[in-house]
Amino acid sequence: MQNPLTQARLRFAALIPFLCLIACSSSAEPPDDASEGDSPIAFTNVRVITMNPAQDILEDQTVIVVGDRISAVVSSSLVDLHPDTEVIDGSGRTLLPGLADMHVHISSSDLPSYVEYGVTSVRNCWGWEGLPDIMEKAEKSEIVSPTIHSLSPGVDGTPPSWPQTQLISDPSEAPALVNRLADEGWLGLKMYQNLRLDTYNAVVDAAKARGIPFSGHVPHRVGIDRVLEAGQICIEHLSGYEVAVTTRGGQGYPAWISIDSSKIPGLVEKTVAAGIWNCPTSAIFLRLSQNLSPTDREAMANNRRAFIKALYDAGAGLLIGTDSGIDVVAPGVSLLTELRDFESAGISRAEVLRIAILDAAKFLGQESEVGQIVEGxxxxxxxLDGDPLESFDVLEDPVGTMVRGRWIPD
Ligand SMILES: [Zn+2]
Structure with missing residues (x-):
């Protein structure tokens, strides 16, 4: 039986003839043809948080990228790089899989800001005409952009809140509406605030018949209990839960100021049983609540954190998303607010990163494509210039981000 070091050497040796055929370039411009002619890039002597459960953290590694793929993750002592390889010094630094912001409202001018803060995937939560073209350009690396996954434009009743709302006023309209949105190729339907119970139910039935998932708000005329049994795959903003737990009435962030904590376990249990995910988007709540007194604002934030921690402890699916693009929430940098809020809820930094990277990939059905630093x-x-497991501060100013094999230094 060969020892592991010999095996690693052999595996890398198999790569050398291929690397030698490829010219090296330090350009950050996209390749003329993304499918061929890509340059090999190596991150050397770097600490790697692989997110691979079998070998989570590797010290002093060389990570080689060819085209848009990770070609090798090898101990630096075992590597002789081809002289044409572009070398990025990873000494004292940490390489992390790209982050995902799982609730954004994308606009094309915001795209580079996500990348600047290490966000390489986003879930856009309100589709719009023209977005599929931008998504395609991102896929082909024709623009600096995270990979964009997008829900449909919001399905809602009156009064509509946002442009391109897909209005439904009669349950009989649901099959045609759902089939049209499914034909447009969206990741899922976005359910919104003003759906009535009869139209929500009709959209749910049509979505199940068509086999398209649906995520979104808990419409106030539908309520949390119905949404938890309807097969919705994700609830955004913890919407609907606050109506169930508040002791001061109302809905939205003020309702979180005073809650009956004894109601949390029952709701969490139902959530876990339903297999429904939650994307709390604390970043926008922290911004919107700046009009509250400091005491009320802290109570709101802490009650939401208690709910998030209870969901986490019970094993409910959680997503880290910000609502960036809604004008009070800045794209990219706001992900840090969200990561820190999960940490403030009492979840370890390692777990917060796992949620932001690995769970996001799983939720999107992308876990064989992204979320780990492993070959292929x-x-x-x-x-990062330091270790995010010691402090998220290092995410304030990444050394650079690689998207689909394209290196974009800060
Ligand atoms: Zn949103």
Missing amino acids: MRADLVL
Whole structure:
């Protein structure tokens, strides 16, 4: 039986002839043809948080990228790089799989800001005409952009809140509406605030018949109990729960100021039983609540954190998303607010990163493509000047981000 070091050497040796055929370039411009002619890039002597459960953290590694793929993750002592390889010094630095912001409202001018903060995937939560073209350009690396996954434009009743709302006023309209949105190729339906119970139910039936998932708000005329049994795959903003737990009435962030904590376990249990995920989007709540007194604002934030922690402890699916693009929430940098809020809820930094990277990939059905630094995965990476497991502060200013194998230094 060969020892592991010899095996690693052999595996890398198999790569050398291929690397030698490829010219090296330090350009951050997209390749003329993304499918060929890509340059090999190596991150050297770097600490790697692989997110691979079998070998989570590797010290002093060389990570080689060819095209848009991770070609090798090898101990630096075993590597002789081809002289044409572009070398990025990882000494004292940490390489992390790219982060995902799982609730954004994308606009094309915001795209580079996500990348600047290490966000390589986003879940856009309100589709719009023209977005599929931008998504395609991102896929082809024709623009600096995270990979965009997008829900449909919101399905809602009157009065509509946002442009391109897909209004439904009669249950009989649901099959045609749902089939049209499914034909447009969205990741899922976005359910919104003003759906009535009869129209919500009709959209649910049509979505199940068509086999398209649905996520979104808990419409106030539908309520949390119905949404938890309807097969919705994700609830955004913890909406609907606050109506069930508040002791001061109302809905939205003020309702979280005073809650009956004894109601949390029952709701969490139902959530776990339903298999429904939650994307709390604390970043926007912290911004919107700045008009509250400091005491009320802290109570709101802490009650939401208690709910998030209870969901986490019970094993409910959680997503880290910000609502960036809604004008009070800045794209990219706001992900840090969200990560820190999960940490403030009492979840370890390692677990917060796992949620932001691995669970996001799982939720999107992308876990064989992104979320780990292992051979064969897409090269979506962020290089940090320090260790995010010691402090999230290092995410304030990444050394650079790699999206689909394209290195974009800060
Ligand atoms: Zn939103």
